Amino acid sequence: MDHLSFKTVSVNKANADKAWVVVDASVAPLGRLASQIANMLRGKHKPSFTPNSDCGDNVIVINADKLRVTGKKLTDKIYISHSGYPGGQKRINLRDKKAKNSASVIEHAVKGMLQGNRLGREQFRNLFVYAGAEHPHEAQQPKAVELTNL
Numbered sequence: 001m002d003h004l005s006f007k008t009v010s011v012n013k014a015n016a017d018k019a020w021v022v023v024d025a026s027v028a029p030l031g032r033l034a035s036q037i038a039n040m041l042r043g044k045h046k047p048s049f050t051p052n053s054d055c056g057d058n059v060i061v062i063n064a065d066k067l068r069v070t071g072k073k074l075t076d077k078i079y080i081s082h083s084g085y086p087g088g089q090k091r092i093n094l095r096d097k098k099a100k101n102s103a104s105v106i107e108h109a110v111k112g113m114l115q116g117n118r119l120g121r122e123q124f125r126n127l128f129v130y131a132g133a134e135h136p137h138e139a140q141q142p143k144a145v146e147l148t149n150l
Contacts, residue, residue: 020057061129102131
């Protein structure tokens with residue numbers, strides 16, 4: 001084969017090979033887990049990665065209630081939101097947010113590691129987080145993935 005005959009393949013939505021993967025949230029701390037998930041959502045682990053298209057996998061995260069953090073982050077990490085009204089700033093620490101909805105902690109961390117544009121919002125829709133070990137996506141036959149480089 002001639003060395004000039006290779007074509008650069010630009011992946012788009014029509015020819016993207018999107019797989020379904022399952023990640024266990026209890027195996028790594030929050031930040032390391034979120035960065036690995038963000039890379040899978042973007043598709044950076046694939047040789048056909050294209051930065052301007054949604055070529056990543058659909059990621060299912062289980063056991064979000066068994067999430068680990070290091071240090072004093074349970075009490076010291078503060079999530080701030082604002083209602084838009086004067087005096088409408090709300091603060092909640094990681095322990096309370098995890099007790100209220102453990103899936104939202106992982107979703108918040110992963111969303112902050114994706115792009116802040118239409119493509120990032122589209123990739124974020126491919127993330128499914130569940131508190132327990134069960135998920136309703138068995139029909140898609142997801143593969144269990146062991147996280148590396150932790």
